[in-house]
Amino acid sequence: MPPEAVGNRRRVMVSDQGGKANFLAELKRRGIDVPRDDHRLDALISVVKEREAEGYAYEGADASFELLARKMLHGLPEFFNVTSFRCMVERRFDANGQLKTVSEAIVKVMVEGEEKMSVAEGHGPVNALDIALRKDLGKFQSEIADMELADFKVRILNGGTEAITRVLIESHDGTGARWWTVGVSENIIDASFQALMDSIVYKLMKNRDMAGLVAAE
Structure with missing residues (x-):
């Protein structure tokens, strides 16, 4: 039975273990078109694998993945x-x-x-x-008025006082949409700020119908 038949959807792995077909399927689901032989797709896969080796977890932070993909494949507006x-x-x-x-x-x-x-x-x-x-945020302020931070998760990726920290943030807005973003750094504040930034940019994209399906389905 397909997952869509019971109200779920098929999740596609976009991680260091995911192949090109998985990336293409996830990009298509988000309305991002790119030819299979496009060198930008190869570059995106390479960057995702490099970042996941550093501690990023895009499989659990779909909004951050979409921002990275759009930036590398088609560019992002600088709000x-x-x-x-x-x-x-x-x-x-x-x-x-x-x-x-x-x-x-x-x-x-x-x-x-x-x-x-x-x-x-x-x-x-x-x-x-x-x-x-x-x-x-100037003229964008009214666009994020209904946005709230819903959850905040921290994971220490290695031991010691210089440990690498991964922060996952869940956000939601007045439409009921929810999305996850990720940040990684030796400094928990910096990691948190990365995730917060991605969350706001995703919200602004979402308002313009530029983002794909809700990132935390």
Whole structure:
């Protein structure tokens, strides 16, 4: 019985174990057309395998895979550009004498040649970065108003204080759509920021009907 007959869909492996046929099937499902003998397809497969060797997991982060594929095969619009970000964690006593840990993030972005700086506090550094990044994106701000971070998963890929960290983020919006993005770095904040960036760009693409099927089906 085909999975579609019971409300599911057939998942195609896009990873270091996946062959060209799997990549073509997944790209087609997402509305991305590319000839089998196109050198850009070979380059995409090579990059995916390299990144998965570094710790990325595109099989569980379809939105990040789609962004990478579109960028390498057809190009992506640059909605905004992050010029810098900073995150600080401070432990201090509040007005009631209670010890609290507060995270603050500062994000600078360029939107249509105009630099914007946003500052936000959050329940942890990732929450603070998420709020700051989505605080002022100029003309795109209204497009992400219904977007929320739904889940956040961290996996340490090797031991020690210099461990490589993989972050998976699930996001959703007012339409009910959900998608997963991934970031990998020696720094958990940097890995988280990569995943947050992909999530917002995917949302903006989705709003323009440029993205494929929901990435977390």
